Amino acid sequence: MERVSEPLLEFTDVTLRFGGVTALDDVSFDVEPGELFAIIGPNGAGKTSIFNCLNGVYRPQRGTITLDGTSLLGRPPAAIAGLGVARTFQNLGLFAHLTLIENLMLGRHHLMHTGFFSGMFWWGRAKREEITHRAAVEEIVELLELEPYRRMPAGMLPYGVAKRAELGRALAMEPRLLLLDEPVAGMNLEETEDTARYLLEVRRELGLAMILVEHDMSLVMDLADRVLALDFGVAIATGKPSEVQDDPQVIEAYLGGAA
Numbered sequence: 001m002e003r004v005s006e007p008l009l010e011f012t013d014v015t016l017r018f019g020g021v022t023a024l025d026d027v028s029f030d031v032e033p034g035e036l037f038a039i040i041g042p043n044g045a046g047k048t049s050i051f052n053c054l055n056g057v058y059r060p061q062r063g064t065i066t067l068d069g070t071s072l073l074g075r076p077p078a079a080i081a082g083l084g085v086a087r088t089f090q091n092l093g094l095f096a097h098l099t100l101i102e103n104l105m106l107g108r109h110h111l112m113h114t115g116f117f118s119g120m121f122w123w124g125r126a127k128r129e130e131i132t133h134r135a136a137v138e139e140i141v142e143l144l145e146l147e148p149y150r151r152m153p154a155g156m157l158p159y160g161v162a163k164r165a166e167l168g169r170a171l172a173m174e175p176r177l178l179l180l181d182e183p184v185a186g187m188n189l190e191e192t193e194d195t196a197r198y199l200l201e202v203r204r205e206l207g208l209a210m211i212l213v214e215h216d217m218s219l220v221m222d223l224a225d226r227v228l229a230l231d232f233g234v235a236i237a238t239g240k241p242s243e244v245q246d247d248p249q250v251i252e253a254y255l256g257g258a259a
């Protein structure tokens with residue numbers, strides 16, 4: 001891909017170890033603004049470890065990670081979320097008893113200035129803030145076509161809709177970088193195609209950068225601008241989906257895994 005701007009994310013020479021296990025071995029990649037970047041690799045290759053380094057859950061022993069020039073290393077997950085890195089979870093990060101709208105409003109929590117007590121004293125300001133946040137949430141509901149489920153408790157949503165609501169919760173944070181952890185895991189073909197459509201729509205409407213970790217290779221090949229392939233914590237190929245797909249080391253990693 002031709003360089004049109006400075007990278008949004010720079011993940012450079014990152015090494016992460018757990019005792020004798022090297023989960024990431026000197027891994028480097030960067031993500032451009034608005035880019036859809038995918039990370040693939042067999043089980044245990046280190047994909048989730050990259051997400052956990054990015055959002056401050058793990059601290060690598062070596063390397064640097066910067067978002068728009070600001071180092072993310074050593075910052076707690078909430079601070080990294082505040083800098084604009086949002087994540088969706090494989091096992092849904094929704095509160096089952098809250099409605100879809102309430103879950104999306106919680107996604108905006110870190111953007112809210114008025115707490116409960118100040119809200120009591122500054123009723124006018126709190127009200128105005130609430131109206132702004134509700135309007136932003138309603139835009140996401142519309143974008144993801146979630147209107148029919150607005151007042152439904154998240155625990156009662158059909159699986160495909162719950163995954164979409166999870167995407168909505170992450171978008172409600174107004175991220176600059178969205179980490180998508182296996183967004184189509186457990187979905188049937190129709191739900192997978194729907195998700196691909198929504199992700200393209202999100203990208204078209206919001207233009208935010210996304211990193212996709214996904215085992216569904218056809219989704220990766222359809223959606224990604226560039227792909228990073230990992231094997232045993234080592235970056236074995238980076239490039240356009242078609243290039244990575246044909247890379248002998250990538251083929252070997254997958255065939256070896258299947259054997």
Ligand SMILES: Nc1ncnc2c1ncn2[C@@H]1O[C@H](COP(=O)(O)OP(=O)(O)OP(=O)(O)O)[C@@H](O)[C@H]1O
Pocket residue numbers: 018021022023041042043044045046047048049050
């Ligand atoms: N908290 C941890 N403690 C010890 N080892 C860990 C920890 N987290 C990850 N690992 C190890 O690091 C390596 C990479 O794991 P990781 O979960 O990042 O792989 P993955 O590519 O996401 O795998 P999967 O596709 O199965 O989710 C594995 O060997 C794993 O056992």
